[in-house]
Amino acid sequence: MASLSGLRLIMEDIATTTGSAGGKEWLNLGIGNPAAIPEVMDTWHRLTAEALVAGFGDVSCKYGPSRGLPELVETIADYFNRHYGWGVGPRNIVVGPGSQMLCFIAAALFTGAGATRDTRLVLPLTPDYTGYQGLSLTTDGIKGVEPLLGLQGERSFRYLFDLHALERLEDVGLLLLSSPSNPAGRCASQDEIRRLISAAEGHDVPLVVDNAYGAPFPGIGGPSMKPVWDERVINVFSVSKAGLPGERLGFAVAAEQYIDPIVSFLSNSVLHAPQLVQSALAQALGSDVLDTLVASVIGPHYAERRKYVEALLAATLPPDISWHLHAADGGMFCWVWIDEDWFDDLSLYESLKRRGVFVVPGRYFFTDAEHSRSLGRHPRQCFRISITSDRHTIARGVEVIAAGLRDMRAGSATR
Template identity: 30%
Template sequence: MQFSKYGNKYTKISGISSLMQDLGSALSQESDIVFMGGGNPAHIDEVYKKFSAQIQSISTNEESYKRFFVNYQSPEGNLEFRIALSKLLSKELGYPISEKNIGLSNGSQSAFYTIFNILAGEHADGKFKSVMLPMIPEYIGYSEIGIEENFFKSQLPKIKLLKDNYFKYEVDFDNLEVDDGIGAICVSRPTNPSGNMLTKDELGRLDLLAKKKNIPLIIDCAYGLPFPGVVYDKKENYISDNTILVFSLAKLGLPGCRTGIIVADEFLIETFNNANVAMNLSTASLGPGILTNIILQDQLIPLCRGTIMPFYKVVRDEILDYINHLFKDINYRIHVPEGAFFLWIWFEDLPISSTDFYEILKRNGTLVIPGEYFFHGLKNNDYVHAKQCIRVSYAQSVNSIKKGLKIVYEQYKNLFIN
């Protein structure tokens, strides 16, 4: 069989796919391995009860069952859901958003796939444009989108050292070059893996750079505001006539529903919908089915602010205390965890790469994600900091995270004995 360039790209198993398979198979085996690797949201009882009650009510009510499940949704996605969302987002973001500014996808991952390919790659004039990631480390899931080399260009961050073993990334505007070879700028906020919240000022500056080149600023709000709202301190929104905001229902606790939400100008949404029809025909309606009534009854934002965010904050604080106590005699720093549910830990003296450290940790019963995978788009891989970081998810029980971190600590110390 002969494959196209597109087919060939996906015949090869990438580093990231093999890492994901590795994590997946470790999780599916009967073992007591501590799983701090994946991006699954935590099981929160109140959230489970709210969503499962909605599923029950749809499935036992013939009218709602028909509304959401019996017919294909239109290419634009369920209208009732988009109207409810447009009102909620207009209010929360303080910006006029109509249902025509909203597109739906089967998970936000597939929205990124389509949007990146709409904006980057070969253009009508034959010129090639890349997606600019202005501050890596960035979300692993972007890296396999786009079949051409150089689909991404990226910029390393400035590292600001803070007291009490913390550090923070900042956009390195002095070295950031947005030239005619860039088709879009994209950031996740809060950032997966670091938990960084780009400031409003940073977003404003990125947006200005984008506007100057007539390209959009894409903001991945998978963990962000207003929902699921896993943001602990600065609760600043950012939206403009040049942004594409992408939301997801996954981190609310519904990754299985595969619902992504795109908020952008009408022309981009129409283009997105046309591409989405070609790929998916129609979008899944379970997510809209569960969420529509919850939004209409004004229950979504209270659920995020009163249950979901506080749940992660309590765990984050307990785990930070634990690490700061346990790691006392080793050289470590943690990126200030401003949002999402990951700790990004930097071991500046790590004598091996974070990928090799990951293998040792796996053999000893704990799974994390090695830092190198988040530094995509770099021309060479000699950036040492990338090899010194690991990402730890705290979306599990506190006891199991503590057990995993103890293994991290012991294995780290072992590296200096053997």
Template identity: 40%
Template sequence: MKPPLTQLGHRMSRLTGVRAIMKDIIETLSDAEVEWINLSAGNPVILPEVEQMWRQYGRELLEEPQFGEVVCRYGSSQGYEPLIEAIADTFNTLYGWNLTRRHVLITPGSQSLYFFAANCFGGVSPAGHSQSILLPLSPDYTGYNGACLDPSVLQALQPNIDRLGPHRFKYCPDFDRLQVDDTIGAILFSRPCNPSGNVIATADVERLALVAAQHNIPVLVDSAYAPPFPNLAFTDMDLVWGDNIIHCLSLSKAGLPGERIGIAIAQPELLHPLECFLANAAIHSSRFGQAIAAKAIASGELAQLSKTVIQPHYRHKFERLEAAFDRDMPDDIPWALHAGEGAIFAWLWLEDLPVSDVELYEAIKQEGVILVPGQSFFPGLQEDWVHKRQCLRISLTATVEEIERGVTAIAKVVERTYNKPAFAMAAK
């Protein structure tokens, strides 16, 4: 039977962004005759110390008298009270934010949080005009593409590109392109950024928040990789707090993706519509996951392991990847890595690439290496910007040895691609 889907049903039944190409990646990796180097994965590495912590708190919960009350009953849509208290206490201690329990909302993962927010703040207003969700800097997280029920709501801006050296660069917001008025329902960006690892400067975050506040617009900061957990920032970064800022955290990269724990920290009046949306859509997040997270956060162990285990693991891999690119890539090819400021990916820009990123992805596959073409990471960017087809995302979840072998293979294909006769003639 083929059900009679609505327009919305058709849209939501299609894969968007990088999830669309994951079908090809999964089928490719299923070929057991090839020993693939998988540099595409977004799944965090299972680190023994982190896994042991979650096991320990899981065992404790199983033996406690309140186990039945935690997992055998419904709870508050706002979240599990001990977890809310642990988060408020942690942020008050670390950052002096003076949070109360009403400043915290727990969601079934941060992806659902962006879905709730995108459709609470983006769409048709009560007055009948359209409100967009603005990404002030592109590229950004591909998952935003599927968050808006109306795809036209999502809008993105091209960034400025700061060249940091012959083979390094950094994206920065282009404030000359930024126009904030009542057609914008919310501003959204990730910090550190998936896919590029970019950390928008504190002064730029404050400037965005100030401009938005003048129009009563909320600013959602996707902090899935930020301090204090999982603390995947490789550069100093301050968390910015304000009356119109919604900090959106996740415990996925802190080793708990299966339990779907998202966290929103904001003024209560900003969280209220999101909590109501959550109550209507999903009731509440996993209570088991919330209960063990409460223990890990209240004890301080999660923040400590984030600092001493999770962050060094990925930072070391980025440093080895960076060294491998410097060693293997020819100097006369216009390649550049984005500054390694955080997250679990590296972002490669190949300026004047003679083929598309998807064609290069296919050629690199022939060398036994899987990564992700970059064009899926520009959700909401309407302009036909050639840069969108010149980038690749490389995961840091493989082993160091696999990453270095993968870089060698990538360099080989890139050099061959740029040295094709047609490109060589055009370059002259």
């Protein structure tokens, strides 16, 4: 925790480089921020202003309960009962300062040194969100299960769960995955979630499903992303990708045996999540304003942008280079695999940086990219492109990426 993870080093490099380059124009396709959609920003502005007027003294000038504002906790319970028939109550819910903090708390509670054995946080399908690799306080406390690769036509591929490898692990304390995933945009199907629940039962551990890009909001994915209730599952949700990344607000819904210790952890550490934005979220959920935004604005925006970027990549990347795009179900990124011996993700990153373009090297989304047992060089042959920038920035950036790939190939031929 006292040092930056690989991707955070890249993000720091991007911030430092762009901040010290004078008037140079940069095309940042590595950004993780959600798109700045005017209708979404205006709605949150209005809801926050209303919360400020209605209850500033009560929610911002007083301490509150560690579980979350009662009005929000009750609204969350009602929302999931109405939409999914879950039958949950306030004791099944905890509100925290961001979904990543809730994942960290789960890792701290359910993994690490134990009375009988030491356990690890296990990612059932890598690549997955690189922030997970900073959740453990112990060395080698995180293990990623490498995927199976499935080619789909000439330019598409898909990661598949290796459930047999997951079941064979012996030191599991917690399973954690994002769905849709960051970076590949893969949604775990209902059947796959059920099989992961079975694996969690076999190891007698909880399964955390991070729905930061999924249902009910921001809803950037396909029909398979409906959250699943199970006594073994901790479902985590975030407001970030629905338009409020800077406010750091998320919540978890699970059985009391998992929620109660998380509430205690929050009480012992940060006391509670910021409360003004909790009040705004309660209004957004209770009035179905957020559902309307997802259905009419957020979902269509990302669906259109993904279609545009995928078509742009197909038309622009060199056809005589073996490249493949992950068949995404959702999320905010495109994940590209360059299946060539001469390609290296960090070399591409440095080359593009010199040309004023940023992407994210793929190796940081795998837990052990340098020593892959089954994937070979694949973890170092991928990179992530954000689809949240404007069309002009993306189009110019992809042109530079295509030129960079041609130059890398030409350079390898002369060595």
